[in-house]
Amino acid sequence: MEEMLEQLKKRVNPWMDVAEQKFRAIPIIQIYVAVGVLVLTLIIFLSIRLFKRTKSNTIILAGLSGSGKTILFYQLRDGSSHQGTVTSMEPNEGTFVLHSESDKKGKIKPVRIVDVPGHARLRPKLDDYLPQAAGVVFVVDALDFLPNCRAAAEYLYDILTNAKVVKKKIPVVILCNKTDKVTAHTKEFIRKQLEKEIDKLRASRTAISSADISSEFTLGVNGEAFTFIQCHNKVSVAESSGLTGDVVQVEQFIRENVRP
Numbered sequence: 700m701e702e703m704l705e706q707l708k709k710r711v712n713p714w715m716d717v718a719e720q721k722f723r724a725i726p727i728i729q730i731y732v733a734v735g736v737l738v739l740t741l742i743i744f745l746s747i748r749l750f751k752r753t754k755s756n757t758i759i760l761a762g763l764s765g766s767g768k769t770i771l772f773y774q775l776r777d778g779s780s781h782q783g784t785v786t787s788m789e790p791n792e793g794t795f796v797l798h799s800e801s802d803k804k805g806k807i808k809p810v811r812i813v814d815v816p817g818h819a820r821l822r823p824k825l826d827d828y829l830p831q832a833a834g835v836v837f838v839v840d841a842l843d844f845l846p847n848c849r850a851a852a853e854y855l856y857d858i859l860t861n862a863k864v865v866k867k868k869i870p871v872v873i874l875c876n877k878t879d880k881v882t883a884h885t886k887e888f889i890r891k892q893l894e895k896e897i898d899k900l901r902a903s904r905t906a907i908s909s910a911d912i913s914s915e916f917t918l919g920v921n922g923e924a925f926t927f928i929q930c931h932n933k934v935s936v937a938e939s940s941g942l943t944g945d946v947v948q949v950e951q952f953i954r955e956n957v958r959p
């Protein structure tokens with residue numbers, strides 16, 4: 700046994716010597732460069748992995764009760780509205796490949812959709828989900844819009860001044876739903892009305908905020924009428940009909956923010 704080891708040593712030694720000589724012949728700077736490149740590659744590789752893992756796939760459906768969130772949720776998941784089967788008091792959520800993409804199942808990243816009930820007393824739930832959101836779909840009833848305009852603007856204001864939304868620049872789409880009805884208001888009309896209403900809110904809320912600090916962030920530019928362009932995050936408008944399954948624009952928004 701020992702003899703074998705001796706023999707092995709004798710055979711390996713000349714090679715070790717050669718290796719050592721070769722190593723010494725390499726200029727020290729080259730070794731530094733090699734190690735540097737290795738470390739850098741490792742850092743890049745690790746940070747890419749970390750970045751990928753923290754990238755969220757959560758999309759939040761928010762908006763007043765009756766705007767059509769739950770029907771949209773089922774349209775996105777199953778391609779059907781399941782009408783009249785659900786009343787939502789608890790957040791409805793699921794992780795799935797969008798119905799329209801079901802032929803690409805397995806090759807495509809699933810989306811997590813959370814349907815947050817619009818009842819004012821359940822809204823704190825929204826704060827639990829916002830930190831994880833890749834995007835917010837703010838659903839508006841385009842049919843019964845005017846009587847609800849003020850309430851919708853208040854809810855939207857709370858979202859747009861939410862610390863997480865501002866800091867992480869979470870994109871928001873104002874989705875004008877129920878466009879299957881001819882009497883539905885256009886998205887341009889709804890955008891303008893919401894801007895006007897938020898402009899009023901902005902004046903009243905900044906006036907009281909010194910005493911009763913409600914939101915950490917303020918909206919818009921002082922002395923200018925409010926428009927959504929002034930927001931740091933991207934705010935867009937789109938249309939849909941959850942009832943007839945016209946959900947192309949909301950699917951587009953989802954895929955812009957949750958990469959397949």
Ligand SMILES: Nc1nc2c(ncn2[C@@H]2O[C@H](COP(=O)(O)OP(=O)(O)O)[C@@H](O)[C@H]2O)c(=O)[nH]1
Nearest residue numbers: 763764765766767768769770876877940941942
């Ligand atoms: N015409 C029409 N009605 C809709 C549409 N989406 C929802 N609704 C109706 O609006 C009501 C509220 O829908 P729901 O999804 O429960 O709203 P949620 O409270 O926001 O979850 C229901 O009576 C739906 O039938 C739509 O695209 N067009």
Ligand SMILES: [Mg+2]
Nearest residue numbers: 768769787816
């Ligand atoms: Mg609902």
